[in-house]
Amino acid sequence: MPSPGRIPVTVLTGFLGAGKTTLLNYILTTEHGHRIAVIENEFGGADVDGALLRQRGEEQVVLMSNGCICCTVREDLVRMLGELAARREAGSLAFDRVLIETTGMADPAPVAQTFFVEPEVVGHFALDAVITLVDAMHGMQQLDRHREARQQAGFADRLLITKVDLVDPVALDLLVARLGSLNQRAPVALAHFGETPLAEILDIDAFSLARVEAIDPAFLLPQQHHHTDDIRSFVIRERRPYDMDRLRFALGGLIDRYGSRMLRYKGVLQLAGFDERIVLQGLHTLMALNLAEAWRTDEARESILVFIGETLPEAEFRRVLHACLLGASERSETTFARVMGLLGGSS
Ligand SMILES: Nc1nc2c(ncn2[C@@H]2O[C@H](COP(=O)(O)OP(=O)(O)OP(=O)(O)O)[C@@H](O)[C@H]2O)c(=O)[nH]1
Structure with a gap:
């Protein structure tokens, strides 16, 4: 009490x-x-x-x-x-x-x-x-x-x-x-x-x-605490804006492939052509991108994305999403196409 x-x-x-x-x-x-x-x-x-x-x-x-x-x-x-x-x-x-x-x-x-x-x-x-x-x-x-x-x-x-x-x-x-x-x-x-x-x-x-x-009679005693080991998170930050179509396609592809292991993903994104922030919300295969408030003129725009999942291939997520940035280089476009299976290459 x-x-x-x-x-x-x-x-x-x-x-x-x-x-x-x-x-x-x-x-x-x-x-x-x-x-x-x-x-x-x-x-x-x-x-x-x-x-x-x-x-x-x-x-x-x-x-x-x-x-x-x-x-x-x-x-x-x-x-x-x-x-x-x-x-x-x-x-x-x-x-x-x-x-x-x-x-x-x-x-x-x-x-x-x-x-x-x-x-x-x-x-x-x-x-x-x-x-x-x-x-x-x-x-x-x-x-x-x-x-x-x-x-x-x-x-x-x-x-x-x-x-x-x-x-x-x-x-x-x-x-x-x-x-x-x-x-x-x-x-x-x-x-x-x-x-x-x-x-x-x-x-x-x-x-x-x-x-x-x-x-639990031991409730007040010091406790050893462990999390499930294979759940990890990583954060992606980018200053350059994402291309909307490419990003939707890439997220769709990653979800198709890894959705069951994508326990949670969310972010605040800068998309080319939008003055508003775009909020990404996702759990497994349920994903939404929504408009939020506009970026202020005096702030540096930065996209922040967090992925939490079971044994997610972080490097692949980074490569694919990096290639969705506006003006991605030809090399990263090829990587993107390969990773997404568009060239028939292995992922
Ligand atoms: N359809 C529906 N969606 C909901 C409802 N409540 C929350 N959501 C959505 O579920 C998603 C996750 O909601 P959050 O409030 O961010 O969940 P959280 O528990 O804070 O998430 P973490 O902090 O990442 O653990 C968001 O897209 C919400 O809009 C609801 O009652 N119905």
């Missing part, structure tokens, strides 16, 4: 692409009267999520942390929470709650542990709830294949199913039943593009240390 005076913290978790940033955007752009500080954690090592977040007004602050919050950057989390508390006490920052978005690969247990074992954190913050998002379309497969997805579902105080618009009611029932077998105590609700009643996820006082310790 959070003690009076401590700042409530909500941890948003959920496997890659489950819809955490979408929910965060809904929260940050909805009138709800809360002043929220957000800590955003990225797995891919590039600030793509920062670019995808829409902040409303000055009453909110977003801090970024790269790396996986559940292991290497826990110190980062402790430091950021310490800074937030100090700025709040000094009166330079006003907020009444904190939201932490973990990476899609994070085990929420060590993140929750932080609120009980780190003295600087315990004094100021109280964990209100762990909210786990589950993708209705990909969730079942993710639960089957990835331990992290099961940990996230099992540890949740509330489960939110997203993307219900993409599945039929039978698939949804099966997923609800599966989640029930992993976690019997967390109520399940739906979120459509992040839209969900905030009263059911903020200030719900749902995290119980006693309950977690009843399931």
Whole structure:
């Protein structure tokens, strides 16, 4: 039970692409009267999520942390929470709650542990709830294949199913039943593009240390933490604009070939002929390119793409995408054609 005076913290978790940033955007752009500080954690090592977040007004602050919050950057989390508390006490920052978005690969247990074992954190913050998002379309497969997805579902105080618009009611029932077998105590609700009643996820006082310790008596002990080894990410940055037709074709080809291993890809892109940023969103074979806000005249335009996948051939992705840049050299055009199988060469 959070003690009076401590700042409530909500941890948003959920496997890659489950819809955490979408929910965060809904929260940050909805009138709800809360002043929220957000800590955003990225797995891919590039600030793509920062670019995808829409902040409303000055009453909110977003801090970024790269790396996986559940292991290497826990110190980062402790430091950021310490800074937030100090700025709040000094009166330079006003907020009444904190939201932490973990990476899609994070085990929420060590993140929750932080609120009980780190003295600087315990004094100021109280964990209100762990909210786990589950993708209705990909969730079942993710639960089957990835331990992290099961940990996230099992540890949740509330489960939110997203993307219900993409599945039929039978698939949804099966997923609800599966989640029930992993976690019997967390109520399940739906979120459509992040839209969900905030009263059911903020200030719900749902995290119980006693309950977690009843399931895992070693919860507060130091933990060794491992991620599935063959999941890797890489980032591609380019200053030159991409050619739209070529890029769509190349992404289509890569997805055809590697879609089942492409767990998550996203980016903010500069395309020739567009003043707007183009946002790429993808999970496996589901890909979308959408117009976003225009580049400012005073900023250097740079495309940033993040790929997270199982044993993806990074060099091939780099070659193919490099050849989609406007004015790609003849040599890279040949490479592109060969890699994409247009010359009948091997890939
Ligand atoms: N159809 C549909 N798409 C959704 C819904 N919610 C989110 N999405 C889409 O799912 C994709 C991934 O959403 P994000 O919010 O970026 O997911 P995330 O969990 O933050 O992803 P990572 O941070 O990479 O793990 C985006 O293209 C969203 O627009 C939904 O309810 N329905």
